[in-house]
Amino acid sequence: MIWWTAGLHAASGIVALLFAREVGQSFRRRRAPSSLCWFVALVLFALTALADAAAAVVGWTPWLYRLWYVGAAWLVAAFGAGTAYLVLPRPWAHAILGLLAAVGLAMLGVAAATPVDLAALAGGGPVGGEGWTDATVRVFSPLLTIPGSLLLLGGAVASWWRTRHPYALWLVAGTLVLASGGSLTRLGAPVVLPVANLLGVWLLYRGHRLAREAHRSRDDDAGVGHPAGAA
Numbered sequence: 001m002i003w004w005t006a007g008l009h010a011a012s013g014i015v016a017l018l019f020a021r022e023v024g025q026s027f028r029r030r031r032a033p034s035s036l037c038w039f040v041a042l043v044l045f046a047l048t049a050l051a052d053a054a055a056a057v058v059g060w061t062p063w064l065y066r067l068w069y070v071g072a073a074w075l076v077a078a079f080g081a082g083t084a085y086l087v088l089p090r091p092w093a094h095a096i097l098g099l100l101a102a103v104g105l106a107m108l109g110v111a112a113a114t115p116v117d118l119a120a121l122a123g124g125g126p127v128g129g130e131g132w133t134d135a136t137v138r139v140f141s142p143l144l145t146i147p148g149s150l151l152l153l154g155g156a157v158a159s160w161w162r163t164r165h166p167y168a169l170w171l172v173a174g175t176l177v178l179a180s181g182g183s184l185t186r187l188g189a190p191v192v193l194p195v196a197n198l199l200g201v202w203l204l205y206r207g208h209r210l211a212r213e214a215h216r217s218r219d220d221d222a223g224v225g226h227p228a229g230a231a
Helices: 002-030 033-058 062-087 088-113 135-161 166-186 192-221
Strands: none
Touching: 002 033, 002 192, 033 062, 033 088, 033 192, 062 088, 062 135, 088 135, 135 166, 135 192, 166 192
């Protein structure tokens, strides 16, 4: 079971890295803020997935836990900020990115200074915020994950409403699957998390590729702007 869990987490990390590679190439070509935000989100997704894989095999360490906890919150915020650049006016997206970045940096500082209770993390399985000796760190997570998730999901829904293109439904499904994995883990079903992470990131990857194809087709036909998800 340990190796199965670790393998699923590692597979999620690999998919995220492949996804990040494509988004990074897009950023080098176009220098779009949305691509940069999504690239950061996917690199963080890969790092947290690999941290999960390592913890499943060798257990948590203080810095591995810090990487996982902070990275998991940051990546959702980065996905949301990237989506904001695709669906909102640029000044609004700048403001959202600035606010999320400020909260994220504050979270990093508090997490670096807060001791980790390794006894609470014994077993190396999926965890939440129970590893912190001071609950202050946990206050920051929803300030990043809730707006990030709403922006990502809202952007996908808005794109579907505007275009009726199937790629948006893949993005909606990916967002919901990823969110459900974390929710079910907190409700006592941690076995779902590695499966949800792998399926969720694959759905986002598939939706992104379909969005890029839609964008190229629309550019050829009418020269119009980016659909959400084509970071």
